[in-house]
Amino acid sequence: MPQDVWIGKxxxxxxxxxxxxxxxxxxxxxxxxxxxxxPELRSTPMFVQIVQQEAAKTCPRVExxxxxxxxxxxxxxxxxxxxxxxxxxxxxxxxYMSDIQKHQNNTDEFYANVLSGNKFALIDLQNISTALxxxxxxx
Numbered sequence: 001m002p003q004d005v006w007i008g009k010x011x012x013x014x015x016x017x018x019x020x021x022x023x024x025x026x027x028x029x030x031x032x033x034x035x036x037x038x039p040e041l042r043s044t045p046m047f048v049q050i051v052q053q054e055a056a057k058t059c060p061r062v063e064x065x066x067x068x069x070x071x072x073x074x075x076x077x078x079x080x081x082x083x084x085x086x087x088x089x090x091x092x093x094x095x096y097m098s099d100i101q102k103h104q105n106n107t108d109e110f111y112a113n114v115l116s117g118n119k120f121a122l123i124d125l126q127n128i129s130t131a132l133x134x135x136x137x138x139x
Contacts, residue, residue: 004138008086009079011134018069020124020131021089025066028092030114031099032059039108061088086135093135096121097128 011017032055035041041048065085072078082089100121103111115121 006083007137007139008135013076013079017131018073020127022066023120023124024092024096025062027096029059029062031095034114037110039110089135090132093128093132100125
């Protein structure tokens with residue numbers, strides 16, 4: 001029985017999806033590194049250390065994935081290896097989208113700080129749903 005072919009790699013390479021995905025992953029790393037200042041954790045200080053430990057485990061995986069994507073752009077034969085990282089990419093895209101929306105709603109200064117220097121955030125917000133959809137396409 002033939003396996004499904006991941007066509008999300010077409011979005012990633014040929015349609016420029018790598019740009020929004022790399023920005024989302026970069027944002028995710030910044031978010032994880034500043035998780036101790038997150039407004040969501042202010043009311044639950046006893047969980048901060050646990051969440052920080054998990055964030056510390058996740059950051060290297062995200063950074064490795066960013067390198068994997070950059071290498072796959074140079075060598076398209078490596079694109080299929082990114083398929084195993086779809087759940088991590090989805091988390092990064094969803095975090096990025098959520099933080100942009102919270103920043104727009106002026107929820108907390110934290111979101112402005114974590115998004116600072118990102119001139120693409122508002123443009124990316126319009127494209128994250130498409131990225132999430134196309135990333136999961138198989139045939």
